[in-house]
Amino acid sequence: MRFAVAQTPVRDDPRDVQALRESGREVRTLMREASARGARIVHFPESAICFPDKRVMSVDSPDAVGPADWDRCQWPVLHSELAAIAGLARTLRLWTVIASVHRLTGPNRPHNSLYVISDRGEVVTRYDERLLSKTKVLYMYSPGISPVTFDVGGVRFGCLLGMEVHYPELFAEYEKLDVDCVLLSTTGVSPGAVAAQAQGHAAVNSYWVSLSVPTQHSATAPSGVIAPNGDWLERCTADGSPSVAVVNLDDSSEAAAESVTHARPWRRESRAGIYAEHQVTDPRSEDRTAAF
Template sequence: MSDKRSITIGLIQMSSSSCVEDNLKQAEALIKDSVADGAEMVILPETFALMEKYNGQKLDFVEQHLEGPIQHWMQRVAKDNNVMIVGGTIAIASGLEKRPVARCYVYDKQGDLITFYDKIHMFDVAVKEDEVYSESDNTLAGDDIKTFEYNGITFGLSVCYDLRFPELYREYQKLGVDVILAPSAFTLKTGEVHWQLLLQARAVENLAFVAASNQTGEHDNKRKTYGHSMFVGPWGDVLGAMGSDVGFINRQLNIAQIESIQKRFPVHTHRKL
């Protein structure tokens, strides 16, 4: 366990619009700033490249796996900036014409694909009477958890609404995940009451770091997202958090902290069910 090291991660907080070109330009500038501040890995928020102005707009921007301008952009930016990129989500063809998957790609510093994760849990809720979401209408849910390793650190992938389903993260604990990644587009109303609570719960119950980048502000579809991109430590402490402004936050995560807690508080060995 002693070979595990620290890593500096940058959370990219955006207020994405319905213009892909503008979003990618904004994202690249923020990534460059984060890397200049020491980030080895950056996490883009959910729907970073396109926040739909109307339901179904994303169907005009669906890419094939391993092909398409947004994927090529992520590869180029990773290579140009010598940084790992965890690419929020983009719409990728699933085989069902009007229901692409929401896929999170991970690229290494050379721009090579490491793995990808398809969002499992669909956001089908009424936040309030006049704010209703039905993500499953035009998105196909994934069904596989995904981990990857970098320099002896194990990462587990998830997206936004997944945070409400602890059984997903229990699977990651079984696999020895050190850092849970959660690119999100958490709404303002639910974010105010549940965002930090959920991030801390997932960290504490699994003795893992959580790194969650979020969308923020009012988008051109009038949807409002919460911001407050956040790092949480394995003891549940908030290690760093943003407000509601567009920008980035970097944090160095010391993986040895997990081992220290496990020795004193080996809750992971006490499970009965």
């Protein structure tokens, strides 16, 4: 599987029509680059179109965080940019995973979501962030309720968003769902820590992790793809510019073979209770104060 991960700038005002349009244009430029480099799927960060700022959206004024007024969002412009992205995905025959706000029926707050757009330009599924930050859940978004997986060319992907990198149980959940690669889109408030945690999750679960973050973090933690052994396979540029990194997700590669072929099956076997038949009853085992 030829796979691409992208990084794009953060724009935080959903009232700004020009900024929304520019974000859409940048996404489509990177889609074309990913396609030209042979990618079958491309993955974008949490802020790819817009990351609405809590103070911009607050009904209590820019000086105080309060409930978000989602009527301030330029919904028609946002939807037209997403439609153009879907149209290009169809033209390029490129699966595209793109973050955006997903509007619900009022007065319900929207979801913070990842749309999975197929190479036919159709939304085949959507992941809604479940474990939100305190500000997000109190003032801005409705949380999601379930994991989401999708398959492309025999490779199974799982989706995570925002601060969910801090919850190892979500990564373990996807291991149980037989994913080959987790797509993590975030704004990366602490990018170095986020990148380190993502490497740990990849190694512990023996699958690929694609970490997609904004360009603002590229100097310390650019977007990239982590192999099942926890090593970086490829990363985007570190100069603050929009870019894509393209890799082959190949479980026969040196970076993946040991983890996928041996480590992951053994962990599953051990968790299934293989140790019970080898446990013994012995006085020196039961006595925790036994001498050497």
